[in-house]
Amino acid sequence: MTFTTKAWKTIAPIYDDIINMPFIKELRNGTLPIEKFQFYMLQDAKYLEHFGRVLAVIGAKSEDNQQAIDFFEFGKNALIVERALHESYFQDFGLAQNISIETQPVCHHYSHFLKSTVTFEPIEVALAAVLPCFWIYKEVGDEIIKNQSKENNPYQKWIDTYSGEDFGEGVKKAKQYVDKIAEETTDKIKTQMLEAFVKASELEFQFWNAAYENITWNRK
Numbered sequence: 001m002t003f004t005t006k007a008w009k010t011i012a013p014i015y016d017d018i019i020n021m022p023f024i025k026e027l028r029n030g031t032l033p034i035e036k037f038q039f040y041m042l043q044d045a046k047y048l049e050h051f052g053r054v055l056a057v058i059g060a061k062s063e064d065n066q067q068a069i070d071f072f073e074f075g076k077n078a079l080i081v082e083r084a085l086h087e088s089y090f091q092d093f094g095l096a097q098n099i100s101i102e103t104q105p106v107c108h109h110y111s112h113f114l115k116s117t118v119t120f121e122p123i124e125v126a127l128a129a130v131l132p133c134f135w136i137y138k139e140v141g142d143e144i145i146k147n148q149s150k151e152n153n154p155y156q157k158w159i160d161t162y163s164g165e166d167f168g169e170g171v172k173k174a175k176q177y178v179d180k181i182a183e184e185t186t187d188k189i190k191t192q193m194l195e196a197f198v199k200a201s202e203l204e205f206q207f208w209n210a211a212y213e214n215i216t217w218n219r220k
């Protein structure tokens with residue numbers, strides 16, 4: 001069994017919870033309260049600043065030049081394509097472009113988990129840690145498109161970004177790199193890869209949940 005097949009089987013219960021969580025259900029039918037989406041967008045803008053750099057470091061550490069090029073490209077896209085999405089959403093939803101955003105606990109943890117993994121763990125583990133960001137978004141995008149119940153969904157742009165062909169191609173490449181590197185590594189590192197994959201998947205759930213439940217540093 002390939003690493004990615006095993007990894008997806010392992011996170012099946014997490015993915016199931018994601019698909020059934022209120023944030024995703026309400027995003028799909030367009031009823032998600034705007035302030036919850038704003039929380040998500042603002043935190044995601046922060047997350048992407050970190051994530052783009054994490055992908056670039058994976059590129060820098062890649063032995064294979066094509067892998068390096070692809071990860072530089074993913075990193076660049078994280079910063080450029082996603083910024084365009086954010087800018088248009090900031091406009092659509094009346095958010096100021098230049099407000100300073102405080103990174104809230106889940107986004108803080110997820111961003112720094114990825115940064116420390118790419119810095120202190122073997123590259124195999126870092127590759128596995130970033131894969132859920134691609135893969136879960138692709139699956140969620142596709143699932144929403146399949147089961148969409150409302151026309152004129154205010155969140156349509158978001159949905160289209162993650163169910164599009166271009167994005168699908170990137171996800172396929174990322175999965176192939178992870179499977180190739182898993183085949184060439186030790187069992188010990190494969191175990192660490194799986195742990196990182198599961199943790200990142202868990203954090204994808206928590207990221208949306210934090211937006212829905214308004215989880216902040218506020219101590220009250």
Ligand SMILES: Cc1ncc(C[n+]2csc(CCO)c2C)c(N)n1
Pocket residue numbers: 044047048051073074075077078082132133134135137170204207
């Ligand atoms: C918390 C969080 N996780 C994943 C993504 C999705 N995503 C962001 S950048 C990128 C790859 C770009 O080349 C992908 C798939 C997100 N937006 N926010």
